[in-house]
Amino acid sequence: MKLEGGCYCGQVRFVAEGDPMFKGQCHCRECQYxxxxxxxxxxxxxxxxxxxxKGSPKKxxxxxxxxxxxxxxxxxxGTHLTTLRPGLPAVIVKAGTLDDPSLYGNPQSAIYTCDKQAFHLIPEGMPSFEKLPPQRG
Structure with missing residues (x-):
């Protein structure tokens, strides 16, 4: 899979190739900001x-x-493009920055629901976790 995207003004662009390792929706307070x-x-x-x-992001x-x-x-x-987590050999890409956001599909689970607001919706039957899901393997 090849995904392309960038910021609202077009100054910064990216390419992300490969299969998504995980798709989610995060309810943490930081993401709410x-x-x-x-x-x-x-x-x-x-x-x-x-x-x-194209361009370089500020960090x-x-x-x-x-x-x-x-x-x-x-x-x-100011468009938030990615998050890099220490120890995670991956790039966390924001679905709204994709040129075609429909390629995102659907989240696999909701995380950090401990910070969820009453107006946040989680699809019925979708796994949700107070923090992160348990590590596999």
Whole structure:
């Protein structure tokens, strides 16, 4: 699978190739800031297949958190593009940044529902987790 996307203003573009390792919706408080209040829809893509094809993102990591993620966003329009998690050999791509968001399909599960707001919707029957799902294998 080859996915292309970028920011709202077009200054930063990316290509993500490979099969999604996971697709989810995150309800954590941090994602609520980034999404404007709703859950954040994302897909975890192989790091080897990810590259920026135009421009360079600005990066931000909180200095007050142990093992803080790095969030990458457009330095011009502020669109949040990716998240990099320490120890995860993958790139977390935001579904809304895809040129064709329908390629996202559906999330496999909802995570960090401990921070879920009353107006956040989780499809009936979809697995949900207070934090992260249990690690496989």
């Amino acid at each position: 980034i999404s404007g209040g709703g859950p954040n829809f994302f897909m975890v893509m192989p790091v080897k297949g990810f590259s920026y094809s 931000f990591s909180r200095s007050d958190l142990e093992k803080a993620v790095t969030r990458e966003f457009c330095p011009n329009c």
